[in-house]
Amino acid sequence: xxxxxxxxxxxxxxxxxxxxxxxxxxxxxxxxxxxxxxxxxxxxxxxxxxxxxxxxxxxxxxxxxxxxxxxxxxxxxxxxxxxxxxxxxxxxxxxxxxxxxxxxxxxxxxxxxxxxxxxxxxxxxxxxxxxxxxxxxxxxxxxxxxxxxxxxxxxxxxxxxxxxxxxxxxxxxxxxxxxxxxxxxxxxxxxxxxxxxxxxxxxxxxxxxxxxxxxxxxxxxxxxxxxxxxxxxxxxxxxxxxxxxxxxxxxxxxxxxxxxxxxxxxxxxxxxxxxxxxxxxxxxxxxxxxxxxxxxxxxxxxxxxxxxxxxxxxxxx
Amino acid sequence: xxxxxxxxxxxxxxxxxxxxxxxxxxxxxxxxxxxxxxxxxxxxxxxxxxxxxxxxxxxxxxxxxxxxxxxxxxxxxxxxxxxxxxxxxxxxxxxxxxxxxxxxxxxxxxxxxxxxxxxxxxxxxxxxxxxxxxxxxxxxxxxxxxxxxxxxxxxxxxxxxxxxxxxxxxxxxxxxxxxxxxxxxxxxxxxxxxxxxxxxxxxxxxxxxxxxxxxxxxxxxxxxxxxxxxxxxxxxxxxxxxxxxxxxx
Ligand SMILES: Cc1cc2nc3c(=O)[nH]c(=O)nc-3n(C[C@H](O)[C@H](O)[C@H](O)COP(=O)(O)OP(=O)(O)OC[C@H]3O[C@@H](n4cnc5c(N)ncnc54)[C@H](O)[C@@H]3O)c2cc1C
Ligand SMILES: Nc1ncnc2c1ncn2[C@@H]1O[C@H](COP(=O)(O)O)[C@@H](O)[C@H]1O
Numbered sequence: 001x002x003x004x005x006x007x008x009x010x011x012x013x014x015x016x017x018x019x020x021x022x023x024x025x026x027x028x029x030x031x032x033x034x035x036x037x038x039x040x041x042x043x044x045x046x047x048x049x050x051x052x053x054x055x056x057x058x059x060x061x062x063x064x065x066x067x068x069x070x071x072x073x074x075x076x077x078x079x080x081x082x083x084x085x086x087x088x089x090x091x092x093x094x095x096x097x098x099x100x101x102x103x104x105x106x107x108x109x110x111x112x113x114x115x116x117x118x119x120x121x122x123x124x125x126x127x128x129x130x131x132x133x134x135x136x137x138x139x140x141x142x143x144x145x146x147x148x149x150x151x152x153x154x155x156x157x158x159x160x161x162x163x164x165x166x167x168x169x170x171x172x173x174x175x176x177x178x179x180x181x182x183x184x185x186x187x188x189x190x191x192x193x194x195x196x197x198x199x200x201x202x203x204x205x206x207x208x209x210x211x212x213x214x215x216x217x218x219x220x221x222x223x224x225x226x227x228x229x230x231x232x233x234x235x236x237x238x239x240x241x242x243x244x245x246x247x248x249x250x251x252x253x254x255x256x257x258x259x260x261x262x263x264x265x266x267x268x269x270x271x272x273x274x275x276x277x278x279x280x281x282x283x284x285x286x287x288x289x290x291x292x293x294x295x296x297x298x299x300x301x302x303x304x305x306x307x308x309x310x311x312x313x314x315x316x317x
Numbered sequence: 318x319x320x321x322x323x324x325x326x327x328x329x330x331x332x333x334x335x336x337x338x339x340x341x342x343x344x345x346x347x348x349x350x351x352x353x354x355x356x357x358x359x360x361x362x363x364x365x366x367x368x369x370x371x372x373x374x375x376x377x378x379x380x381x382x383x384x385x386x387x388x389x390x391x392x393x394x395x396x397x398x399x400x401x402x403x404x405x406x407x408x409x410x411x412x413x414x415x416x417x418x419x420x421x422x423x424x425x426x427x428x429x430x431x432x433x434x435x436x437x438x439x440x441x442x443x444x445x446x447x448x449x450x451x452x453x454x455x456x457x458x459x460x461x462x463x464x465x466x467x468x469x470x471x472x473x474x475x476x477x478x479x480x481x482x483x484x485x486x487x488x489x490x491x492x493x494x495x496x497x498x499x500x501x502x503x504x505x506x507x508x509x510x511x512x513x514x515x516x517x518x519x520x521x522x523x524x525x526x527x528x529x530x531x532x533x534x535x536x537x538x539x540x541x542x543x544x545x546x547x548x549x550x551x552x553x554x555x556x557x558x559x560x561x562x563x564x565x566x
Contacts, residue, residue: 011479071484072447073456095477099459102412102444106451111413111532114442128541129441133335134344135541139534179487180456183472187480196478200565224566236497242462243480248441249496251478257565267334274541278565280556295547296559308553313566317557 002032002122005086007079007104008050009096012040012068015049017197018092018150020157025150026090027055027158028119035060037082037170039075041068047167054161064172069182070096076103077174083108086145087122093149093252094196105147112147113138117154127151131248132271152196153254153275187243192218195244198227199256201276203246206233207262207284207302214239216303217261220310229253231263247272261302265290282306319373321364322428324419325357325393327386328439341537353389356434358396359494362501363464364432365397372466373429375399379422381415381522383407394512395504401515402426406522408529412440416448417527423453428489430471435460435493446493456486459493 004026009016019036026034036050037060047061060082066074079100083089089104091097093115105112118126123140125148140146195201202221208214214234221228230240232247246253248268254275261282263269270293273279281294282302291297298305329335330350337344353361364376378393379402380386390401404418423431431453436443450457458464458473462481465472466488475482476495522529550556560566 072459073450076451095460095475098443099447099457099477102442102447103451103457105444106413106416106448109413111411112442112444113533114444124536129538130329130335130344130439131441132541134337135539136535137537137539139536141532141534144532177454177456179490180458181485183483183485185477185479185482232496241480242476242497243478248438249436257560268331274544278560278563279544279547280560282556291549292546293544295544296556297547297549298552298556299549300552305553305556309557312553312557317554 002029002087003085004029004032004034004088004090005082006034006036007089007091007097007100008036008038008046009092009094010038010040010046013045015046016092016094017157018094018097018152019050020053021152021155022090022092022150023053023055023158024155025116025119026088029122033057035086037062037079039064039067039070039078041065048164051164051167052160054159056161056165058165059167060170061167062170062172066176070100071180071182072100072103073180074176075100076107077176078172079104080107081172081174082170083145088145089147091149093151097149101147101149108145108147110145110147111140112149114149115151116148117151131267132274133267151252153252192221193225193227195227195229196251196253200224200226201229201253201255201257202226202259202261203229203231203263204234204240204261205231205263206237208234208239211239216306220306223310223313231269260290261306263290264288265293318375320375320377320426320428321367321373322422322426322431323357323361323364323376323378323398324431324433324445325361325378325380325389326354326434326437327351327380327382327389328354328437331355331438337538337540341539343538351385351389353392354434354437356436356494356496358501359496359498360432360434361393361396361398362499363494364430366499367430367464367466377402377426377428379404379419381406381410381418387517390517391512392504394515394517395508396502397508399515401517403517403519404522404525405519406529408522409531410529411531411533412442412444412448414527414529414531415445416452418522418525419445419449420452421525421527423449430489431491433491433493435495446491450491453491456490457493458484458486458490460495461492462495462497464492464498
């Protein structure tokens with residue numbers, strides 16, 4: 001039987017939906033016992049949310065003042081403290097999980113699988129390589145403890161449970177380093193839907209030409225109730241903040257609807273949107289590679305088309 | 318001596334459209350252009366800039382891999398690295414093994430910083446830097462977009478899902494680079510000539526006392542499910558109509 005420890009991602013108050021996606025991945029492994037660990041300064045609220053995810057059998061609440069900010073160097077020894085007895089240790093393939101889990105794997109001297117897209121059994125998984133140009137089936141020797149990050153775009157969040165799982169407080173015995181200190185985080189907190197979970201995403205590329213011009217995409221996004229994304233070229237040029245970047249080195253997303261305006265369709269960008277249900281591309285170059293994968297394509301000038309779409313949608317036409 | 322260790326991996330160039338072999342045993346690499354992993358070029362550039370500011374005295378580049386990797390080490394020397402270390406092996410090296418081998422090089426070189434790429438664009442693992450930091454028992458600042466050295470500390474801005482996070486770490490530390498950290502310099506012809514005279518030391522991987530076999534078996538490579546070309550519409554109205562027909566608006 002598999003016993004799977006999942007490291008919860010949260011902001012101190014709310015459980016990140018990526019955690020319930022890790023639970024879905026764990027549930028794909030037959031007969032798995034699924035335990036979620038919440039590391040926080042005061043994890044009561046988050047632990048209660050984790051206990052309410054279907055499939056979770058137990059929640060470990062690990063409170064410590066050092067856990068006020070998620071620092072890999074501080075969290076890794078605590079995860080390693082809990083890990084004995086578990087066959088798998090999972091975290092999400094977000095920047096949180098990507099930072100933390102390899103540090104855990106090294107402390108445990110186990111291999112790690114990054115970006116798991118499918119669990120075929122307790123020892124067989126699928127993951128992308130080469131910017132998604134190859135999907136590899138990987139087998140781990142039975143009996144090897146395995147650390148993995150779960151590609152969130154590949155899994156639906158596990159639903160709410162009928163009854164909450166028990167929560168258990170665990171004390172930290174691991175020695176925690178002081179060589180790494182949190183200073184600050186600056187995020188463009190917005191009222192818009194979150195890029196990683198939004199059903200609709202309006203995304204812009206270099207063609208937007210300025211941060212000011214990007215506003216037409218925010219307007220359309222507001223009309224559609226969509227999140228805003230950007231290509232790396234747009235982020236590099238300073239038209240959009242870095243947390244909006246979609247692609248191999250940005251966010252991998254799977255919205256119902258992805259609208260790409262003035263994005264050429266470089267392979268590194270397409271990696272980030274392959275799982276979108278419907279891709280719409282607007283580009284003035286009919287030869288742009290993005291049209292090769294778009295479900296609906298329109299050749300034209302985005303500065304004319306974006307406001308027009310917004311007008312048609314808001315007038316119900 | 319204040320030294321920076323930079324690891325560079327030889328990978329299929331990022332412009333190559335990688336294809337899976339028909340028998341599923343791997344990807345086609347015959348006759349394909351190979352380069353320094355783009356994130357590692359950024360790592361080297363950052364190390365060189367730190368040295369140019371007088372905050373370090375020597376930049377050492379290291380790679381783990383077959384004889385062909387010498388090409389990328391020479392390029393790194395031409396970019397400005399002072400010395401190169403080649404851990405020679407024909408074995409497929411996974412991140413835990415790479416991290417253990419790099420840990421040995423850290424013992425040998427005693428750097429104030431080890432700078433790695435945030436991910437190798439072939440395996441896309443994003444593990445080695447974090448693993449090295451754990452094995453070394455030192456801080457890690459991953460996905461860096463800004464690095465400032467202040468005495469025996471570094472302040473590092475990281476690209477995280479929520480935006481930008483700043484950490485302060487004691488040196489020595491491990492940093493992994495994100496794309497916006499810097500723009501690597503171009504190699505000039507005279508530098509290529511000069512690089513030929515710079516020291517390049519070869520170490521047999523097997524001699525470093527790290528077991529090289531991997532714990533994972535790659536059973537099968539497949540091409541991803543292809544998305545096919547859809548329909549073209551002629552204006553915004555047709556686009557909105559098409560979305561409505563699909564039930565998306
Ligand atoms: C290691 C590595 C990782 C990378 N990771 C990422 C990543 O995560 N995400 C990412 O996006 N990129 C990534 N890139 C960069 C990627 O290779 C491309 O450079 C980038 O995606 C290009 O962005 P773009 O499409 O906005 O710009 P461009 O390629 O310049 O395309 C602009 C497009 O706009 C069109 N256009 C211009 N004016 C108009 C107009 N008025 N109306 C309509 N269309 C117009 C043009 O025809 C063109 O197709 C990475 C690169 C490397 C090397
Ligand atoms: N074989 C290798 N030789 C040198 N550096 C490596 C090697 N493998 C990984 N690295 C370094 O580790 C980083 C992350 O690689 P990975 O964990 O494979 O995504 C790379 O950008 C390199 O800096």
